[in-house]
Amino acid sequence: MPRPSRIQYENATYHLFSRGNRRERLFLKEADYAVFEKMLLEAMRWTGIQLFNWSQMPNHVHFHVETPAGNLSEFAQRLFARYAQYFNRVHRLVGHVFQGRYGARLVNQEGHFQEIVRYVELNPYRLKKGRLASLGAWKWSSWRYYQRPESQWPEGCQKAFRRVLERFGSDPATSRKNLACFLADGLESGTWEDFYKVRDGRFIGDEDFVEKAKQKNQEPIRSFPRDLIAGVGLPKLLTTVQGLSGLSTEALSSPTKKRCISRWRQALAWVGRRLYRIPIVQIARVLKRSEPSVSLLVARQDPLAQQAAETQALLRALRTPDP
Numbered sequence: 146m147p148r149p150s151r152i153q154y155e156n157a158t159y160h161l162f163s164r165g166n167r168r169e170r171l172f173l174k175e176a177d178y179a180v181f182e183k184m185l186l187e188a189m190r191w192t193g194i195q196l197f198n199w200s201q202m203p204n205h206v207h208f209h210v211e212t213p214a215g216n217l218s219e220f221a222q223r224l225f226a227r228y229a230q231y232f233n234r235v236h237r238l239v240g241h242v243f244q245g246r247y248g249a250r251l252v253n254q255e256g257h258f259q260e261i262v263r264y265v266e267l268n269p270y271r272l273k274k275g276r277l278a279s280l281g282a283w284k285w286s287s288w289r290y291y292q293r294p295e296s297q298w299p300e301g302c303q304k305a306f307r308r309v310l311e312r313f314g315s316d317p318a319t320s321r322k323n324l325a326c327f328l329a330d331g332l333e334s335g336t337w338e339d340f341y342k343v344r345d346g347r348f349i350g351d352e353d354f355v356e357k358a359k360q361k362n363q364e365p366i367r368s369f370p371r372d373l374i375a376g377v378g379l380p381k382l383l384t385t386v387q388g389l390s391g392l393s394t395e396a397l398s399s400p401t402k403k404r405c406i407s408r409w410r411q412a413l414a415w416v417g418r419r420l421y422r423i424p425i426v427q428i429a430r431v432l433k434r435s436e437p438s439v440s441l442l443v444a445r446q447d448p449l450a451q452q453a454a455e456t457q458a459l460l461r462a463l464r465t466p467d468p
Contacts, residue, residue, distance in 0.1 A: 152358055184231075267331055
């Protein structure tokens with residue numbers, strides 16, 4: 146199965162990451178971290194990307210970037226190829242340094258910008274056991290620069306760093322303090338990864354964001370068949386399901402897991418969301434369920450949804466205009 150294409154366009158924002166081949170170390174000594182960071186900043190300046198923040202760990206790296214020129218691949222290839230050459234030369238090794246191609250997830254900047262800043266910055270603190278280190282204990286990340294005055298920021302980072310701080314306050318002192326609290330709260334609560342839900346293996350954002358990104362990449366997106374009646378709202382959809390199934394609204398929204406009811410519930414949710422773009426919040430309200438549970442219900446239906454007898458019956462009914 147071919148790999149999905151890398152989506153690149155001007156002013157796109159990404160969470161970019163890569164790890165050592167076979168999960169082996171990328172940095173064998175302190176000097177390796179410094180060389181990689183130097184090459185990272187050089188690649189940033191060479192390609193003109195905006196580097197919001199980054200973190201380097203023994204066997205993997207994370208970045209939060211924006212590409213004004215739509216040239217993510219140029220940035221990543223330059224950085225990783227140069228460092229691999231350095232690493233093999235200095236340590237007298239041969240072969241791959243990085244594991245496969247780098248990962249890049251397109252991020253909805255409006256809804257997830259601050260969370261990606263925190264996710265990248267706190268990655269070095271993901272301990273499986275032992276006492277959690279305090280914020281700032283890990284040296285090789287961009288956090289140490291954010292604590293310094295702007296005159297000590299790396300060359301070329303000023304614009305990106307300012308954009309991050311502007312999200313946390315109107316003046317440098319306040320924004321640094323608020324950013325520190327934001328990071329520390331996430332570290333203490335351990336919930337800073339909860340938002341990280343990846344769609345289609347490439348996106349962090351809601352379905353509307355995913356579809357717009359695919360359109361920019363000239364990829365096909367889901368749309369309802371042309372013979373369906375356009376503009377059907379949730380009341381019409383609910384009435385149609387009730388007419389076909391004989392089930393009341395109370396039955397459809399009940400907690401029962403009876404197969405005959407569950408499948409009609411699934412058909413309503415999938416057709417409503419996937420084909421008519423009815424907001425999840427509206428479907429959740431009718432079915433008396435949480436929005437995440439309805440999203441999961443719809444996602445689980447995707448592979449075989451249109452083969453289900455209930456969905457087929459609903460689609461046939463929606464192709465027939467009212468007399």
